[in-house]
Amino acid sequence: MPEESGRRERKKQQTRQTLIATAARLFEEHGYEATGVAAIAEAADVSKRTFFLHFPTKEDVLLSDGRARLDLALRVIEDRAPGAPLREVLAASLAAMIDDTAARDLPSGMAALRARLIAESPAVQARVLHTAFAGQARIADALVDAYPDVLDRTSAAAVLGALVGAVSAAAIASLSAGDGQAETADAMRRAAAIALGALDTLDPPA
DSSP: OHHHHHHHHHHHHHHHHHHHHHHHHHHHHHOTTTOOHHHHHHHTTOOHHHHHHHOSSSGGGTTTTHHHHHHHHHHHHHTOOTTOOHHHHHHHHHHHHHHHHHHOOOOTTHHHHHHHHHHHOHHHHHHHHHHHHHHHHHHHHHHHHHOTTTOOHHHHHHHHHHHHHHHHHHHHHHHHTTOOHHHHHHHHHHHHHHHHGGGGGOOOOO
16 A cells, blocks of 8 residues: 555656646747646646646746745754754755755756746746745744744744845846856855844844
8 A cells, every 4th residue: 555655656746747847848938928737738648637736827837846945944943953043043944945946856947947937927926926925924933933032923024034035036146147056056045144144133022
């Protein structure tokens, strides 16, 4: 039974990766707006129903690795050492997400394609913002629970927004400049270090 379950999971992951690679190719060949879910499913030799079992929207194909990074950040917060400083935990969370980004085996050109579409497509921008806000809200809640004497909901949202905004902006700028995956990861790490400096002025709420 476990072997059968493992086989199903491998098949599921293979189908997911095929959909991602196929979508990336079609977006490049025909343009993002001109490529519909039906075309992606047909080219990947699956049904539209199968596509939607893996991705709620076409935009989510571009954000396929976001959930894994969110889970990493939450795990770092949950598994923090007793008494670990907030800055240390935030730094570790960011490092885990950036390292995961650098290690992911994305289809060729996918990262640059995603950066370009975030800049050009209103639909992609809207989905990215929705996904980012939802993810940041979950991390902010986890931080408030972990550091109730240091953060309230407002300060947690502000700190997280500054950090994620800096790292995301650096990634897009790096990819837009034609940098490779390693260079983009370095740019994200530099942005994280700059943004983390702002935590030095963070005082517990009155």
